Amino acid sequence: MKRLLSLFFFLALLSGAAVAATERSPDTLVQQVTDDVLNIVRQDKDIQSGDTKKAIALVDAKVLPYFDFQRMTALAVGRNWRKATPEQQKRLSEEFKKLLVRTYSNALTSYKDQTISYKPSRVEPGETDVVVKTEIVQPGSKPVQLNYALDKQADGWKVYDVMVAGVSLVTNYRSSFAQEVRDKGIDGLVTMLSERNKQLESGSK
């Protein structure tokens, strides 16, 4: 009974979160999540001094719910995605998610004196696919564009691509993934990703 109650409570929480997410426009969502994360990083000496593990935990908790990793993986894998079995797709998404979270977390640990400015973005009503533009402003050099592509899903807006200075962190993998599939098949790509993740996990502090 107690279990059932807690499950119910959990579900209620989930749906509450989902409602909150649908109400937010994509640019508000990006801004709130970014502010939320950066406020924590600013106060966390460990993350600032390069503690990737701690940064990953932060990204897992705060950012992950708003990312659509299945779509990201499909974009990175490209044409071969359809050739993969559902099981392979699942494994690919899991491994690629780990890698992207790490990349994002590594970037967070190097966050120091920058500020983020939010570009005005107009979202037409009925629009289901938008790019939210932000800029990393750092003294002494040109601002760096940081854009997020989001699409509207049943449970709110989800990020499916992140572009730094015009470079998509997702599609930038296309040629190396395609190469791996050509050489060793989809299972080869799964292995390549999981081995990299294992290697990074054991190497990081």
Added chain:
Amino acid sequence: MRANLSRQLSASLCVGAIIAASGCATTTESDPADPFEGFNRAMFTVNEGLDKVAIKPIAQGYDAVTPLPVKVGVGNFFGNIWDSWTAINNLLQGKGGDALSDVGRVLVNSTIGIGGVFDVASEMGLTKHSEEFGQTLARWGVGDGPYFYWPLIGPRTTRDTFGWLVDTYYDPVWRVDKVPLRNSLVALRYIDLRASLLPSDKVVEEAAFDKYIYIRDAYLQHRRNEVFDGDPPRIPVNY
């Protein structure tokens, strides 16, 4: 003697490039944008080696000993010099408004900003633009051409290589009369730029499976973004 040496050097470079190119052709299916992948990979290896033993350690030293306000001042100083070239390129691309704003930036920063050390203009709302001759050529309809990876200067498409040559010809820093001063300025700017890229080293190192390809594809995406002033038409992606 000197001519002889340089001829020998270029001959051996050629041979090296051919070996590298043919060596590569058997192992990978090359990207149409990168027909000289073998040569490029060889140069990439050279650069990575140089970076590891000399450039990166110097940049790290510079980064460690230089207080932030000084680094900001150095970045602003060279940025201000470049802004004049940005203005000319905006004009050549028919973007008169942007060119005017760039001229305004140079005027404000060179005076109130004390020789460009302070970027007062940005605070006044004159946005810094990013232009060079490669982008101007692109606007004039010149295509990318094959991709190259050069020693020291790194990735450039054929068009951007020509652009870079014109940039360097114009570059006020390269035109400084006193050679030792000129060399010091060029070196300082190079190290300052490298130092600003230090934080992304780990990101790229851990994200990339094949660093050469990761950097090449990122460069090509980035250039497309620059040519379209940060707002390229979105390519519909299918999967």
